[in-house]
Amino acid sequence: MLAGLLRSLSDDVAIDLGTENTRVAVAGRGVIVSEPSVVAVDLGTRRIAARGLAVGHLAKQIEGRTPSDIEVRHPVREGVIADFQLCEAMLRILLGKTRQSRLRLPPRAVVGLTQTATEVERRAIFNSVARAGARKVFGWSKAMAAAVGVGLPVAEPTASAICDIGAGTAEIAVVSLGRVVAARSVRIGGQVFDQALCDHLKRHRRLRVGLPSAEQLRIAHGAAQSDDDEARAEVAGVDAATGLPRTLAVSRAEMAQALAEPLRKLADAVREVVESLGIELAADLARHGLTLSGGAAQLARLDRFLSDQLGIPVQLAVDPAGAVIRGLLTCAEHLDAWKSALVSVH
Template sequence: MIFDNLLSLFSVDMGIDLGTCNTLVCVRGEGIVLNEPSVVAVHKGTNKVLQNGNAVGWVAKEMLGKTPGSITAVRPLKDGVISDFEITEAMLSYFIRKVNGKRPLVKPRVVIAVPSGITAVEKRAVLDSAERAGARKVFLVEEPMAAAIGASLPVVEATASMIVDIGGGTTEVAIMSLADIAQCESVRVAGDDLDESIINHMKKAYNLMIGEQTAERIKIEVGSAAKVEEDTTIEVRGRDMISGLPRKTVITSEEIREALQEPLSSILETVTRTLERCDPELAADLVDNGIMLAGGGALLRGISVVISDATGLECRIAEDPLTCVARGTAIYLEHLEEWKGTMESEID
């Protein structure tokens, strides 16, 4: 233990928010130092990463949906968990190398945020990937706890704090008190499902095929959960499903709002289910404390209004919701000695 603490003086210990859409890395004392898409470009049929292992993140995201037959742009995480072990390892290795330098003197200790609903096998996959990617020691922290700490909620106090973290692959809903999770539910419906709903709507209503990046742009520019401003329009380009030729069309924010209702209702059901299972004393606290929204999905217009209407509780959006989990892992790093007992590591 003393030797490990001594090594930590020379290592660049880091916290990683290993997300389905984006991976954020923060370093103890420096804050967030890296924010890149969780995308890797590989030679088709192999797991060999292009550009000598450097076609990761922004470089690879630009290739999504635009690659020739010999190249594949892969997102190695699906629904918040590892779907491709080797490619995740290559991605983590690239990010650790980028933050830590090419040949670090001492390997870093790494805190990784994982969805609360993942299985023991999925946790083992994250631990093994991080170790093989160059981590000296790996600790896992549950995403809702990291998000709540990053959002400055009083999680260590004897009062209820509720977080709804809407990421790319999973939505985490948790009620916390006394530095632990009292009630939690993880559902694999989140930002990616909102994009998928937009893609399906364009197919059904306009016979137009669009890609993931176009769907995401539509969601960001005109998507909403409730009517919060005047309806707007956006021009969408894609491939006509009948003629097979490129085509463009104009759609309204109102029809995108309708298209998003199904995945949003799943998220709302998860929030209300978690509240229904909550202890009465904690429920009483939430009347005053309300709900905090984090994750990229918190930026969808009107989502706080919809959750507030469904629950009757005040709903606030965290400051910089996209980085809440990463900031939480950074705070964990600073208090590693105190909180180590509450985390899972490779020595379990």
């Protein structure tokens, strides 16, 4: 009875704490917050700038044009918490944005976990979310959440494969009968693609390009495979020899060449997961294929590239970047029924 009363006085929320974006959803209300995982810190007071409010969109606006006494920091790196205190402060503000009334009790929260999160990393996430204002915290696999979020038939006795490629990590999993039957998490995502692009331009074109410019170029003009030498996009940087600014035109074929190594590693990781399956489950994948989600999965022709490499059908989900939070939201909406299958430390 007490549990029922608590539930009627508080919300169940879902949190996808991402390397680049943090999303928060509330059961019955949908995704309420989707903001960059950044915090602006006043170096003088060592506190969060703008009277403790400079997180997410507000902090991102400051990034790049920061006064010298304000530094923009990223509390999540490669899918794990890099700065515990800042992460907690960021989550407190973002969670606060979902709270409709001060009279409501703190929420229960379901948070996404990467496959390879260590015990220490899990504890850091659980503690951060609890200290940011959750009454109870549950953890669920991000890959499973992505599979549910894109609508794969996870409960059925057939295998479904998902690969969620974010900014910092790629979560790969095969699910069947409501369980993850094979999985891997690799530190490959948009940021690794951008670094590969910067390295390529420096080595082969003698142009030093910043990561934000590389990201813009990848989003606008990137491709996982292409033999198009005609269509070119311009990128600005600094000449590696003279140090003077100049621009360069890059073709789609060159983009694919620059991204070849991280893409090959991604394909190898998916292949390893598929090869670890039994014959029946592997055969299911030959029919149903692999679904891609996550913001960085929107790289042009990534589906074609992976399909060629793996010999199975590959498709990009609708609204790929929202897959994990949609799945976590479904979990939060069925929390009492599903909680025995979730990880909890409280």
